[in-house]
Amino acid sequence: DAGVTQSPTHLIKTRGQQVTLRCSPISGHKSVSWYQQVLGQGPQFIFQYYEKEERGRGNFPDRFSARQFPNYSSELNVNALLLGDSALYLCASSSDSYGYTFGSGTRLTVV
């Protein structure tokens, strides 16, 4: 049974560029959440999607956007990258509010 898969695993971008991160949830999970984990800190909530609708948004600028597709996979987009966007981006899927499974993350480095 495949877990939550994220791609790519590592990414290097230049300031001002745009990036798209992808997440495939566990089969049957309809909810996907995105988190940003800066080195030395706990993950911070960015977005939650359920059945293709945004259910919640964290305290992130409008440069961050996301969407969920009919197959429940999701993309996180970040425009106009800043050095401070360098982080591990985590995706979590859930079938309900009680169990969240995290992917291995995408390590984004902005130079």
Added chain:
Amino acid sequence: AQSVSQHNHHVILSEAASLELGCNYSYGGTVNLFWYVQYPGQHLQLLLKYFSGDPLVKGIKGFEAEFIKSKFSFNLRKPSVQWSDTAEYFCAVIDYSSASKIIFGSGTRLSIRP
């Protein structure tokens, strides 16, 4: 909104020592609590969770946690640590105020001396 505090930023223990990591959440009512572990270079893994029932929760790898409602606490314990327990540990709570998002503490880095 909920918040989580982990007061120990870095804990260093010798093998076979007992472990207790502190975690406090901000307000009461119904709470759903978690402990996650992140081994070096690996993804977050769920150690244990509390939703209701017995306040003493047993998780994987010999870890347990006790939910004490009166103290707003959910401390993680292990009677005898191993070198392989070296990792970052995160306490987390579900915030239902908007979406069912997980609020994480800042984490505790555990280093075990062999």
